[in-house]
Amino acid sequence: MNKAIFFTICFFICTPTWAKLNVVTSTSDLAALVAQIGDDKVSVSSLTKGTRDPHYAQAKPSMIRKVFRADLLIIIGAEMEVGWLPALLRASRNSKVAIGQLGYLDVSDYIELKGKSLEPVSRDMGDVHAAGNPHYWLDPSLGLVMAKAIAERLSQLDTDNKEFYQESFAQFKKELEEKIIHWKAELKHLHGEKIIAYHTSLLYLADAFNFNIRGYVEPKPGLSPSPSHLKQLIKTIRAEKISYLLMEPYYEVRSAQLLQRKSNIKYVIIPQSVGANPNVNSYFDLFDNIVAALKSVEK
């Protein structure tokens, strides 16, 4: 009887040691990488959905509960989650995933971020992150760095399965390196292509596949496009003969449609994250779908 009570209490109070490592990630891309490396040794869930801009999430009650029960919290970092993670960490009171603990992994610590500002950042400039541009998962070679950081941390937290994680990372690395060659070959015709992006979020993607971003639909990061800015953009598109406008599915399409009507540009909706549309279920799917979207548009 006493034993039964003890175990019941233990079940509620301590994390049962026989359970799988409970991993919570801030974005669906991180969750996809964890699933790739951890497979059935971990249970993983993402706090945000791939259909939404993770910067604008809110600390919902269901998220508090997830973080409260997590063994490992993995985030993109570089101020991506600045609007909601501090409140979430505070409410979920889980000391295992507090900043600085083994259960807290900020993947941006492992990435050489682009767009780091050497000069002081002012909000005059719009939504600019002083720490650097946080959209690094869109460079598949950085996906490898992310997976490595994840595999290392999983190995540290769950030493019993260390070999498993290292093996699945090696497998992932091999597969990804082959795929990168394939994706680059598929998009070879766009090498050096001038493009317009909706937001500064496509910087890493552009660099990875050698697109040349000539302008943005947003006048400043995070600001809605104004008529005068669009007018100016049409001039640029015409003058430089730009053919592609790349944008995420969650942005309004009216500005893109206007640009398409007024110039020869074609807008392409890029699934920017795992889960952005129902076909994108893994990190490999993500680039397969981006490549397919770009190939489907004829010049």
Next chain:
Amino acid sequence: MKLEKTLVLFLMLGINMCSAVCAAQSISQQNKNPMDIGLSTLFAAGVASKGNETISNLQGGGHDPSKIGFTLQNLELTLGGAVDPFFDAQTNIIMLLNDDGEAIVEIEEAFLLTKQLPAGLQIKAGQYYTEFGRHNTLHPHSWAFVDQPIVLSRLLGGDGLRSQGARVSWLSPLPWYAELFFGIQNAKGATGGSFLAGEHGHGEESETEDAIEYSIDGPEDFLYSARWLNGLDLNDNVSANLGFSGVWGPNANGVEFNKDLRTAIYGTDLYLKWQATNSSRGFPFVSWYTEYLFRSYEEIEEDVFTRKDTGWFSQLNYGFKPGWVAGLRLEMADSNEHDKHAIDGDERFRTALSLTWLPTEFSKIRLQYNYDDAHHVGEDVHLLWLQFGYNLGSHAAHVF
């Protein structure tokens, strides 16, 4: 005199803060913030169909714009962060200008929060907003409307229910989000209108705080609060919060007549939010939020008489495109007060319509129309407010 001293203190703090901000900026470049510093400001301008005397009675909230012309509603300095691995802390110092243009300084909140307690427990201690309902803990810059709901101004006080004390909360291991809060706070304080700050048992905030002498003779002289908050995602697009709250304590009328007279307030709140599958900057969304409150207040008229107050508000907000929110709020308040012309106890109905534009996360411009039908005024009152708000410094949390 007291005020001047606090003012000087505030200014000195402000000067120190300036250097702190500069330091924080250079440090934040290295991505390490020892302290988050933010300043949020709300200004409003208004016109109305009645004079200032009427309006100031209708706009019962401490931060409500309450006069024709311009009002600095709230100037709030927020300082917060990790104290050490064991505690977080937050302080909100606010300043506003009264009708005579004099500055008023308040310590809105100043509390410690534990981080390392086991079993989902957390303690908050210091000066803080009582966790009663949803709106009471929101700072004015997070409100969806220019002013505070009537029933909250009446039952929880113009500045909201807040005092010094401590509360423990427990995040339960239930399969949905369920959190329980229990708190004990001083019943006296400028902001406990239903308790020992009230002058004559009408829940009005006392201007002369020292009017009531009272001593603590036992545990019955404190304010006790409890809240049960539940939350879950109904599906990928809809999330819900449902809460039940109660607060109990002695009241000022009892102290005045040397009797143990008690106040009890109960409330329930429901919040539902829908967000589109593909959303940009959090838009489009629809949120629906309703709160109902009931108060029983024992007071002495020939014999002990229990005054009963009720009220509710229900608000719908529709973020129809990035940066744009349209809002509708309906509210009612009433009591069994014999004098049906009492400002704080008459039958009251109010409707508000609002349109908010948020150019970025850090600024907003809000237009709001109030239709106010208060029994004590005797005729309908129309009010129109234009509000401007901004945040400087650290990134304010996105409110769910």
